[in-house]
Amino acid sequence: NTKITQSPRYLILGRANKSLECEQHLGHNAMYWYKQSAEKPPELMFLYNLKQLIRNETVPSRFIPECPDSSKLLLHISAVDPEDSAVYFCASSLRTNSDYTFGSGTRLLVI
Amino acid sequence: GDSVTQKQGQVTLSEDDFLFINCTYSTTTYPTLLWYVQYLGQGPQLLLKVTTANNKGISRGFEATYDKGTTSFHLQKASVQESDSAVYFCALVDAGYQNFYFGKGTSLTVIP
Numbered sequence: 001n002t003k004i005t006q007s008p009r010y011l012i013l014g015r016a017n018k019s020l021e022c023e024q025h026l027g028h029n030a031m032y033w034y035k036q037s038a039e040k041p042p043e044l045m046f047l048y049n050l051k052q053l054i055r056n057e058t059v060p061s062r063f064i065p066e067c068p069d070s071s072k073l074l075l076h077i078s079a080v081d082p083e084d085s086a087v088y089f090c091a092s093s094l095r096t097n098s099d100y101t102f103g104s105g106t107r108l109l110v111i
Numbered sequence: 112g113d114s115v116t117q118k119q120g121q122v123t124l125s126e127d128d129f130l131f132i133n134c135t136y137s138t139t140t141y142p143t144l145l146w147y148v149q150y151l152g153q154g155p156q157l158l159l160k161v162t163t164a165n166n167k168g169i170s171r172g173f174e175a176t177y178d179k180g181t182t183s184f185h186l187q188k189a190s191v192q193e194s195d196s197a198v199y200f201c202a203l204v205d206a207g208y209q210n211f212y213f214g215k216g217t218s219l220t221v222i223p
Contacts, residue, residue: 004154039216039218040215040216041200041213041214041215041216042155042213043213044211089154089155091154096209097207097209099145099157099160100157100211101157102154102155102156103154104152104153104154105153105154
């Protein structure tokens with residue numbers, strides 16, 4: 001899926017700090033971070049609309065999102081925990097009431 | 112609150128078999144009901160969408176229908192192929208797209 005690019009694709013960390021990046025080339029106004037743990041559906045973490053954070057689900061404070069412009073989304077993670085091992089998907093939609101497009105995800109493994 | 116239930120965790124079929132995956136939902140609004148497909152190593156992709164205005168959707172040989180009376184919606188395909196092996200999620204979005212609920216997913220394996 002080249003419409004939404006996420007980097008890195010794979011990440012193996014100890015208790016370190018790292019940032020996940022997402023960029024969408026769709027001209028969408030809303031961007032999302034989802035977490036998908038093994039054999040579970042995606043769960044919403046954060047929602048930005050027009051660069052403003054409008055949804056912040058119950059997420060550990062070590063996860064800090066950032067939206068530097070309307071096409072980019074970052075997820076800063078500090079001192080990762082083994083329970084953070086999952087695939088993190090970025091998604092976007094034209095408006096908050098439009099269909100989503102998901103990226104291919106960043107697979108995070110915490111060792 | 113709104114919810115969606117997808118009970119079939121794993122389904123194994125042979126090529127050309129008929130596929131049927133069912134979801135039930137609970138809502139007090141006029142929802143949009145969706146089916147997503149997630150291939151290995153990829154993000155979920157929207158496969159089909161049905162609303163209260165159109166109770167049936169068709170895409171790529173898949174058909175989704177919803178029954179307001181039984182508050183269920185299902186995904187079916189007449190003849191599956193090995194390339195259909197993936198995880199299929201049903202989802203419900205409330206009327207204002209404010210809340211998005213995924214089912215637990217059905218992992219489909221099609222044996223050639």
